[in-house]
Amino acid sequence: MNSISTKLMIRFTVIIIFTLFILGISLSYLFQEYYYDSNEETFINQGEEIAKLVQSSLHEGNYEETIEFLKNSQRFFEGNAWIVDSKGLILAATQRRELQGVKLKKEEVEKVLKGETIKKRGFSDYFDEPVLLVAVPIDFEDSVIGAVFVYAPLAGISETLDDVKKLILYAALIAIVLTSILSFTLSRSFSKPLKNMKRIAVNMAHGEFDERIGVSSSDEVGQLANSFNYLAERLKNTIHSLQKKEELQRRFVADVSHELRTPLTSIQGFVKALRDGVYESKEDKEEYYEIILGEVRRLIRLVKDLLDLSQIELEQINMDLTPIDLGVIIKNSIRNLMPKIREKDLKIKIDIPKVLSNVIADRDRVEQVLINLTSNAIDFSPSGDQIQISVQEDVDRVLVSIKDFGPGIPKKELEGIWNRFHKVDKARTRDRGGTGLGLSIVREIIRQHKGEVWVESVVGQGAKFTFALLKEEFDE
DSSP states (O other): OOSHHHHHHHHHHHHHHHHHHHHHHHHHHHHHHHHHHHHHHHHHHHHHHHHHHHHHHHHTTOHHHHHHHHHHHGGGOSSEEEEEETTSBEEEESSOGGGTTOBOOHHHHHHHHTTOOEEEEEOOTTOSSOEEEEEEEEEETTEEEEEEEEEEEHHHHHHHHHHHHHHHHHHHHHHHHHHHHHHHHHHHHHHHHHHHHHHHHHHHHTTOOOOOOOOOOOSHHHHHHHHHHHHHHHHHHHHHHHHHHHHHHHHHHHHHHHHHHHHHHHHHHHHHHHHHTOOSSHHHHHHHHHHHHHHHHHHHHHHHHHHHHHHHHTTOSOOOEEEEOHHHHHHHHHHHTHHHHHHTTOEEEEEOOSSOOOEEEEHHHHHHHHHHHHHHHHHTSOTTOEEEEEEEEOSSEEEEEEEOOSSOOOGGGTTGGGSTTOOSSHHHHHHTTOOSOHHHHHHHHHHHTTOEEEEEEOTTSOEEEEEEEEBGGGOO
């Protein structure tokens, strides 16, 4: 009884029954009135026809002819008839012939003898049952010389009306059954999606987000089901994202712990050795100090990179976006890296168009990207080799590529290199002093510039990193 479908069905059924009840009563009354009016009209027409046929014989006082006419023609009448003279005497009757010669009461003939047509329903002194009666004047040369009374028992008419009422009742019962079925179906169509929503909502509370509601209509219920499905999909994606972030956070903590453990363990070991005097010569002592200093520097770089990455990801660093010339930034970056380039005796080949569109970017952050990518190319390039830096324009972007000819990156590692602390060769990367955060920082910086960065590599043939920034006229 508390379900929506039951409540809707009960309400629909009550409304329909009440409506049909009122409609049935109204139809019965209207039909009854129509049927009575129709019979009265028929009796009036019949009385007028009789009046026309008997007016001459009645005027001449030939009552026998009048009585004979009425006797012979009564089979053609729908009701029974009397012919009354101007004094109110019944001259002839198709039924109740014992009434012939009876004088009607004054009030019953007064109006009709004045030329009016009268109608009457109900009981009369001359009948033992209610009747429908009409009286029509008989006119002759502008004077009323008598009247024709036509009547029929209401019982006969009522039988027809009862049959009609039964027909209306049966139709109403059939309509109630059909509408009850329809209301049940309609209420179920409303409640079924709601029940499904309830069940799926309970399942969602237990962590199940895969089930959806089937939508078969575009009405409010269908729109609600679509909204519910949209909510379920968003919740699923949000929870999946949160789980992924949680997993990344756990991995990040584990990676940071691992990255910190190695230099801290090294520092701890050498500090103990220095404290305990476990070294053979002054040169060993200086070497221990140098190792400790190197590890501390690496820790400082790690912490700095972590802070940079965190601030960039949380968009806590305001980007000073201005039109910049990438050619100038590239040359400045190479100038800053010249000591490392000379140390490995590398050659830098730069290919920049003479006419180059400006890009909208933060000068310092783009320089950070260039230094990071070029520094990686330097680290992984064999001594005496070459690094190529090229710039080209697209329809709406400027593309910068840094290519080295080092060992390259295995295909299975290409997607993972952008993750924090991902190192293709962990031992070699540690030897070079890398933190494993450089490419993550590069990706975040480019992403916040609405740009794109990607890598192409073949093992043994080097790697080519490319990033793209929007031109000044295409920046939104």
